[in-house]
Amino acid sequence: MADTPQETLANLLSEDRTFPPSPEFTQAANVTAAAYDEAAADRLAFWEAQARRLDWSKDWDRVLDWDNPPFAKWFTGGELNVSANCLDRHVANGLGDRVAIHFEGEPGDTRAVTYAELLDEVKRAANALTDLGVEAGDRVVIYMPMIPEAAVAMLACARIGAPHSVVFGGFSAAALSSRIDDAGAKLVICADGGFRKGKAFALKPTVDEALESCPSVEQVLVVTRTGQEVAWNDRDVKWEDAVGGASNEHEAQPFDAEHPLFILYTSGTTGKPKGILHTSGGYLTQASFTHHAVFDLKPETDVYWCTADIGWVTGHSYIVYGPMSNGATQVMYEGTPDTPHTGRFWEIVQKYGVTILYTAPTAIRTFMKWGDDVPAKFDLSSLRVLGSVGEPINPEAWVWYREHIGGGSTPVVDTWWQTETGAIMVSPLPGVTATKPGSAQRPLPGISVDVVDEQGEAVPDGGGGFLVIREPWPSMLRTIWGDDQRFLDTYWAHFDGMYFAGDGAKKDDDGDLWLLGRVDDIMLVSGHNISTTEVESALVSHETVAEAAVVGASDPVTGQGIVAFVILRGQSESSPEHLAELRAHVAKTLGAIAKPRQVIIVAELPKTRSGKIMRRLLRDIAEDREIGDVTTLADNTVMSRIKTGLQGGK
Numbered sequence: 001m002a003d004t005p006q007e008t009l010a011n012l013l014s015e016d017r018t019f020p021p022s023p024e025f026t027q028a029a030n031v032t033a034a035a036y037d038e039a040a041a042d043r044l045a046f047w048e049a050q051a052r053r054l055d056w057s058k059d060w061d062r063v064l065d066w067d068n069p070p071f072a073k074w075f076t077g078g079e080l081n082v083s084a085n086c087l088d089r090h091v092a093n094g095l096g097d098r099v100a101i102h103f104e105g106e107p108g109d110t111r112a113v114t115y116a117e118l119l120d121e122v123k124r125a126a127n128a129l130t131d132l133g134v135e136a137g138d139r140v141v142i143y144m145p146m147i148p149e150a151a152v153a154m155l156a157c158a159r160i161g162a163p164h165s166v167v168f169g170g171f172s173a174a175a176l177s178s179r180i181d182d183a184g185a186k187l188v189i190c191a192d193g194g195f196r197k198g199k200a201f202a203l204k205p206t207v208d209e210a211l212e213s214c215p216s217v218e219q220v221l222v223v224t225r226t227g228q229e230v231a232w233n234d235r236d237v238k239w240e241d242a243v244g245g246a247s248n249e250h251e252a253q254p255f256d257a258e259h260p261l262f263i264l265y266t267s268g269t270t271g272k273p274k275g276i277l278h279t280s281g282g283y284l285t286q287a288s289f290t291h292h293a294v295f296d297l298k299p300e301t302d303v304y305w306c307t308a309d310i311g312w313v314t315g316h317s318y319i320v321y322g323p324m325s326n327g328a329t330q331v332m333y334e335g336t337p338d339t340p341h342t343g344r345f346w347e348i349v350q351k352y353g354v355t356i357l358y359t360a361p362t363a364i365r366t367f368m369k370w371g372d373d374v375p376a377k378f379d380l381s382s383l384r385v386l387g388s389v390g391e392p393i394n395p396e397a398w399v400w401y402r403e404h405i406g407g408g409s410t411p412v413v414d415t416w417w418q419t420e421t422g423a424i425m426v427s428p429l430p431g432v433t434a435t436k437p438g439s440a441q442r443p444l445p446g447i448s449v450d451v452v453d454e455q456g457e458a459v460p461d462g463g464g465g466f467l468v469i470r471e472p473w474p475s476m477l478r479t480i481w482g483d484d485q486r487f488l489d490t491y492w493a494h495f496d497g498m499y500f501a502g503d504g505a506k507k508d509d510d511g512d513l514w515l516l517g518r519v520d521d522i523m524l525v526s527g528h529n530i531s532t533t534e535v536e537s538a539l540v541s542h543e544t545v546a547e548a549a550v551v552g553a554s555d556p557v558t559g560q561g562i563v564a565f566v567i568l569r570g571q572s573e574s575s576p577e578h579l580a581e582l583r584a585h586v587a588k589t590l591g592a593i594a595k596p597r598q599v600i601i602v603a604e605l606p607k608t609r610s611g612k613i614m615r616r617l618l619r620d621i622a623e624d625r626e627i628g629d630v631t632t633l634a635d636n637t638v639m640s641r642i643k644t645g646l647q648g649g650k
């Protein structure tokens, strides 16, 4: 993140298309326009009403304690058990036979787990963790593939008040050990491995390697997923023995609303990863409410599918805590979208009759690249809400998603939020908002997001600047684990009394919000701040382009010159004329100032496990430097392939 925000962002892209919800959708929607008025009239009363959607063992004394800002406490004095809110209360309400998880393994193995079965397994796991000496307040690191046991492990930790810290399966031993160390974890829960891209991959050896430098860890609980050979140490315990052999009787104890629920590490571009701390009552209130409101979940009839990994905050809030607190039936898929074929996602939607799909722009752009004919082979008519998260969604990708996946009629909700915010902050409401391709639009009821200039003054409609949050919100991070000072410096030091999200944004003439990417990625061309997002969206609006990543490379004349890395759609081919046409297309769409100095065709782009493009690595290529730290890449061999491709193409 840039130390100080620079000048106001140029505002280049405009969008006139809007899609109001159908009257039928509005009629049946969970949340209506009245929610905005209620929250505007009394924000705290609004959140108090949302907290009442949960079961509390003890009522709170105060909704918000903001006596020592920016250290917030929500629902102080209140007590609840997060796991009981996700499981026990549904079973007590006679919903034990409802499927909680339709699991689809990558090799094609399937399991349907009901709420009663999930509760049974979580109770056993809670007992097993207690038997292994884990107590309330002890930290547990979870390093697993996308299998039901990952959710079981999280809910069992929550049940006994042991904060979990989930690390992406696939992170290196060094990344894993630095997180285990920072959290001071006592136990690691992992699997032998998982399935990805048609092959079994191993996790346990990485844990063994990581633990060489982690003295805090006493035991490792290992789930058998692939059955591959693994080295066995004295500290290792088989999940099947410990959990399988434990009692399924377990009474969940209530914890304070501010009891730590989890720590999740954000990669951060430099320095050591930040352990974002979330607590119980406020977090669950907002995760649960936003899931109900933004996806319009009808738990009796909907089949919900969030394609995120459990190691990303999206997996925490919108696979585990939000959906399960609402009693959702959901699909959990272990693998990649192109195994064994590029229609795998659509085959799953058709098979389970998925009604609500939540995925990332990176996936949508990949589907565009694979071609319209792939989803067209499947029956996707069950879908009624489509969501997007993780990066700005280019207007063309948004329109493609609605057309080719949503049959031209489903609302598309572009949801802006962060690990730090814990839950969705800015998004359309599907039964209320006339949606606009590419815009996340409005802060949700009870949330006060704004765009300010470098002095911290709100920009008028039509202006661009920095996204801030003016008032505390229930699921906000409470601090950075073990480092209050870094919490203050990172988020609260830029603008007086406001949370700085690190993202650039603009307000259009209707006051709708457009996210323009991380402030560190913003380019400075001939004295103008230009967002990577807008140039990328202009490129993606060309019929031959599926995906684009744009960086500013130092330029002797303009300060920075725009270099675009482009992936072509389907069978498209490039030529010098085509490259010139792409550059001209950007100039025509956004103005001459945004015309790329260079367009480079590539087959893939460097992305994190949650699908975010790592522009910093592309900047290294554009400026002909040694490639920087690649440890958080989904595939750390991609950079050498991109480089080789470039050399080969010269």
Ligand code: 6R9
Binding pocket: 266, 312, 313, 314, 388, 389, 390, 391, 392, 393, 414, 415, 416, 417, 418, 419, 420, 440, 501, 502, 503, 515, 516, 517, 518, 610
């Ligand atoms: C949930 C999640 C947070 C950063 C955030 C922003 C980007 C996420 C977005 C979006 C534009 C959206 N981001 N959703 N940008 N539109 N709908 O992604 O959390 O991994 O912590 O990343 O992702 O830059 O600041 P996290």
